Amino acid sequence: MALTSKITTYNPEWPQRYEADKALLASAFGDELLGIHHVSSTAVAQLAAKPEIDVLIEVSEHCNAAARDEVLLSLGYVRGIDLSEGHHFYRRNVGEVRTHKVHICRRGHPSVVQMLTFRDLLRNDASLRQRYQDLKIELEATNTGGMAEYLEKKGPFLLAALLEVEITREGYGLL
Structure with a gap:
């Protein structure tokens, strides 16, 4: 079985693709919207990735899901299965090609913390970024x-x- 897309070298147009959809996505949320973030590999300069823009949307509550689904459907997004309790998932394909994924979570949900923390680690640590890229390419080749x-x-x-990161934050870091 193949991945949803082939891993490619970093494309500096990925942040622009995120920005182009950000305002459109915001229109589906009204007052429950707290934040919109570009996450995952396409949000990290110099990191090879599947060319699928991942968007994390933080909400105060999961309100008006039916109305939200209608707006997102009009933008080409299809609801997938929830990735965990309170972590709603949508995807957008153009033809047979996956172009975007949207993760919707309440602020403070563990997925929010994990996605933002891991993205920031990759942005700030070239060694970690390279190891992660090597792993992704290896996994794609053997999948x-x-x-x-x-x-x-x-x-x-x-x-x-x-x-x-958590160990370091708690004071149990490197000796």
Whole structure:
């Protein structure tokens, strides 16, 4: 099975693609909107990625989901299955090509913290960024189980990076 897209070298147009959709996406949320963020690999300069723009939307509550779904559907987004309790997921394809993914969570949801923290780690640590890129390319080359396998095998790397930040934050950092 293939991934939803092939990993490519960093494209400086990815942030522009995010910005182009940001205001349109905001129109679906009204007063519940607290923040919109470009996340995942396309939000990190010099990092190879699947050319799919990931957007994280923070809301105060999951209100008016039916109305939100209608607006997002009019923008070409289809609701997927929730990734966890309170983590709503949407995707947009152009033809057979995935172009965007939207994650909607209440502020403070663990997914919000994880996505923003990992993105910032990659932006600020060239060594971590290179190791992550190498892992993604290796996983793509050896993948036989599609996206579920790819995400499962990336998981330990992400958790280790996030755990290191948490340990450092708690004062148990490097000696």
